[in-house]
Amino acid sequence: MKAITTRRYGSPTVLKAEEVPDPVPKDDELLIKVHAVSLNQANLVLLKGKPFLARFAYGLLKPKHIIPGSDISGVVKAVGKQVKRFKPGDEVYADLSNYGFGTLAEYASVPEEALALKPANLSHLQAAAVPLASLTALQALRDAVRLQPGHRIMIYGSSGGVGTFAVQIAKAFGATVTAVCSKKHKENMKLLGADYILDYEKTDLTKYYRSFDAIVAINGYQPLATYKKLLNKNGVYVMVGGSVAQMFEAMLLGPIFTLASSKKLGNFLKKHNTEGLAELTNLIEEDKVRPLVDRVYPFQECKEAFTYLDQHHAYGKVIITIPN
Ligand SMILES: NC(=O)c1ccc[n+]([C@@H]2O[C@H](COP(=O)([O-])OP(=O)(O)OC[C@H]3O[C@@H](n4cnc5c(N)ncnc54)[C@H](OP(=O)(O)O)[C@@H]3O)[C@@H](O)[C@H]2O)c1
Incomplete structure (x- = not known):
């Protein structure tokens, strides 16, 4: 599959488009066809390896998570044997910053516990703006x-x-x-x-x-x-x-x-919790909350997307769309 990779820390210029093996989901994981990804300041920390303290979590000399991206919206393609809540075809979203990142790719393997059903009234592009x-x-x-x-x-x-x-x-x-x-x-x-x-x-x-x-x-x-x-x-x-x-x-x-x-x-430090994502889904479906999308970049313009986020002046969220 096509993926964006970061094999060393640095500016957005270190991001490369590569062919990598398709992920193989474990028994408690699902294979997701990624439709859209949103960027967060946490993605810049992983890209740059700064502040240095973050390297104790992300890899001291080079990133241990080579595919960046954490917010995801996509469609379930396959489910592991132990998966209970989802089936192929379900539209889902998640924040994978506590699960090894890896969303800037055509497919991602995602643990069931990280996923929630995407709000029905949002497109994948909008839903990707929500999680983190x-x-x-x-x-x-x-x-x-x-x-x-x-x-x-x-x-x-x-x-x-x-x-x-x-x-x-x-x-x-x-x-x-x-x-x-x-x-x-x-x-x-x-x-x-x-x-x-x-x-x-x-x-x-x-x-x-x-x-x-x-x-x-x-x-x-x-x-x-x-x-x-x-x-x-x-x-x-x-x-x-x-x-x-x-x-x-x-x-x-x-x-x-x-x-x-x-x-x-x-x-304050955000904790991972899918229950919170379900509460947000309700607020979004009741039209009390809506994601604000500032800019949308195609997959091949990832570097530009990271560079724009790094300027710290986005109004709402920056999205990258993944080709089918
Ligand atoms: N604690 C946690 O668990 C946690 C979780 C997620 C994020 N964060 C942190 O939260 C922060 C915000 O994240 P974010 O996703 O909202 O970032 P962001 O989208 O990049 O924020 C951009 C916004 O910041 C505004 N801004 C820039 N300088 C400002 C200033 N001096 N005073 C007031 N507003 C200013 C900009 O408005 P103008 O263009 O008008 O200046 C722009 O709209 C980051 O530091 C991130 O690391 C923490």
Whole structure:
């Protein structure tokens, strides 16, 4: 089959199109014909081997997962002997970042536990945009900040892959949403349902007058002390993504701020869970959440797709389509 490979760490120029053997599913796996794949910042970490710490998981000197890509939407072609929930012909989607990546290819072997039925109202191209980014947003809102109807939430860096899902999921949960994005995305945030929209280039959050039950930082940077000030008594802040400084502040200062006040501040890491994907399928089929697709690239233009994602200015998701 045709696949994109990364046999050494580097920029998108190390990506190559190659013929590789077809995957052979184990007894608990399914063979999936891949239709579309979406890219996430995690795919850039695997491509570049940066930050260096990631190499302890992905291979110290060269990538151990040679086919990149983790979000997938496709059709079941064959099932292993132990597979119970799916049959050939089913349309499925998954996030394989915890299962060895390997989706930028014509076929992928996928463990049954990683898969969910694709939302019926989405094309494969749209469905591929959903798994990792939306699961991250769902878990950050539902499990980390425990968002409740009526809560006021700030979503900082709301216009990317994770942020566009976070705004919609927060609205579906009945929260009042303040989205922080650049000027060019203000109108888009309104369309997604945000109640208040702040331009990150113009707003001085140290002087901002509203306070929040929850703050989720997804892109960009603000001092942790500023976020702490913006939280209500018992408010919760989680750092999902953004600058490295943001991550270290949340990791090191978060526990200290938490001990010294009634507020809770810390990092968040997405866990794999297919049950979350089933919950998202419901929200999507009820039209409460929809994936935002910024750009679509054909398989042969993978390098361009990774390069675009690496600029950190996508509105929603970047998709690669796989030829039949
Ligand atoms: N913790 C976890 O488990 C987990 C899981 C998934 C992702 N992440 C992390 O979450 C982060 C976001 O992922 P993503 O998929 O949303 O990335 P993304 O799609 O690449 O984000 C792009 C968006 O970021 C916005 N942005 C860029 N600079 C900004 C700034 N200074 N302030 C506010 N917004 C800014 C851009 O808007 P403009 O073009 O308008 O600037 C663009 O819309 C990444 O750091 C990723 O590694 C963490």
